Amino acid sequence: FMKGPKDAGKKGLNSIGENLPKVEEKRADGAGWKYPHINKGPGLLHRAFEAIKTGDPYPIKAYIVHRHDPLTGLPDPEAQVEIFKNLDLLVVVDVNWSETAKYADVILPECTYLERSDLIANQKGLKPGFRIRTAAIEPRYDTKPGWWIYIQLAKRLGKGEHFPYETIEDLWEKQLEGTGITVAQIQEKGFITLTDQPIWYDRMNNLPFKTESGKIEIINKKWEDAGIPCLKPYESPEKPPKGKFRLLFGRCAWQTHGMWMNNPALHPYLKENVLWINKKVAEEMGLKDGDKVIVSNGGYKKEMRIFATELIHPEAVFMLHGFGRTVPQQTRAYNRGVADQRLEVGLLDVYDPAGGANALCECFIEVKPAK
Numbered sequence: 001f002m003k004g005p006k007d008a009g010k011k012g013l014n015s016i017g018e019n020l021p022k023v024e025e026k027r028a029d030g031a032g033w034k035y036p037h038i039n040k041g042p043g044l045l046h047r048a049f050e051a052i053k054t055g056d057p058y059p060i061k062a063y064i065v066h067r068h069d070p071l072t073g074l075p076d077p078e079a080q081v082e083i084f085k086n087l088d089l090l091v092v093v094d095v096n097w098s099e100t101a102k103y104a105d106v107i108l109p110e111c112t113y114l115e116r117s118d119l120i121a122n123q124k125g126l127k128p129g130f131r132i133r134t135a136a137i138e139p140r141y142d143t144k145p146g147w148w149i150y151i152q153l154a155k156r157l158g159k160g161e162h163f164p165y166e167t168i169e170d171l172w173e174k175q176l177e178g179t180g181i182t183v184a185q186i187q188e189k190g191f192i193t194l195t196d197q198p199i200w201y202d203r204m205n206n207l208p209f210k211t212e213s214g215k216i217e218i219i220n221k222k223w224e225d226a227g228i229p230c231l232k233p234y235e236s237p238e239k240p241p242k243g244k245f246r247l248l249f250g251r252c253a254w255q256t257h258g259m260w261m262n263n264p265a266l267h268p269y270l271k272e273n274v275l276w277i278n279k280k281v282a283e284e285m286g287l288k289d290g291d292k293v294i295v296s297n298g299g300y301k302k303e304m305r306i307f308a309t310e311l312i313h314p315e316a317v318f319m320l321h322g323f324g325r326t327v328p329q330q331t332r333a334y335n336r337g338v339a340d341q342r343l344e345v346g347l348l349d350v351y352d353p354a355g356g357a358n359a360l361c362e363c364f365i366e367v368k369p370a371k
Helices: 045-054 077-084 146-156 168-176 183-187 221-225 279-284
Strands: 062-066 089-094 106-109 121-123 129-131 191-193 244-250 275-278 292-297 300-309 316-320 364-369
Touching: 045 077, 168 183, 183 191, 275 279, 275 292, 279 300
Parallel strands: 062 089, 089 106, 244 316, 275 300
Antiparallel strands: 121 129, 129 191, 244 364, 275 316, 292 300, 292 364
16 A cells, blocks of 8 residues: 555656567566466566476576575575576676675676665655665775666667666656656755655545455455465464474574675674574483584585574474575675575475465474584
């Protein structure tokens, strides 16, 4: 229910692409056609990997990785690396040495957010508007902003007519064309609202649910047509085999996704992760808080300390995400802690059929006392 410029009776931002040719091919990941109930906007990256592996619905030979790191964010990086061998070109646009950058044919180094000016963005909410972010400092190294990288790629590939811009100011002017708002107005505060009063929906009559009926749907036709029952009877999760545990993972307050580990300001607060394990189970294994164990699954095996607690199910273990870096250039994070995604062997093709997300907690790992 986030409101945008149209809800305020205003024109939204313009696209920066000029006369872009319509894409006629089906999405390689199947979103919208093979999986008609899946939103075509974000798509399904792990299903695109399946297309890279099989060549169905068509061969994919190049992959540009930007603003994500699949070898950290998706399960089973070893399986992903095997899939990458089907590519002719892997390009990574990166602000640091990500796990995926390690395997790139080409790295295009991007400025950090404080070193670059970005495109104007919609600011949705009760008072919708536009926001802008301008560079606070000059780039320290030989890096470029993302918008510059893609405009240069378009020009060098003979498609420059679709992006006839030279500077970020050119892009801003294009975005604001016809809105009645100037760059100077937004830059006064870094944002501008398009309405003085908050916009509320009539909760009784006009809530705009994005369903076919326009209402909350307990039974969704798209799911039912795709063979996915909406009110499936509850099934208990599979119990782990003897000697194994269901692996859970998560984050803590100062973690920013999977990229924070090498940050010099944050790294000192948590240099490696620990394994949460049920206190009673730990005692039965002859372990006490702080002892070392070996965690393993498939070909990945690593040593870590335990945190024995009553606040976790006896069949499960838990660790923080983002550790176990394999890139030596990440000098603080390199080889520190355990990478949970490397324990998630075989999960790249295990996903929720309704929403499409990977089922990241559907694996069992072995835990043994370290000798």
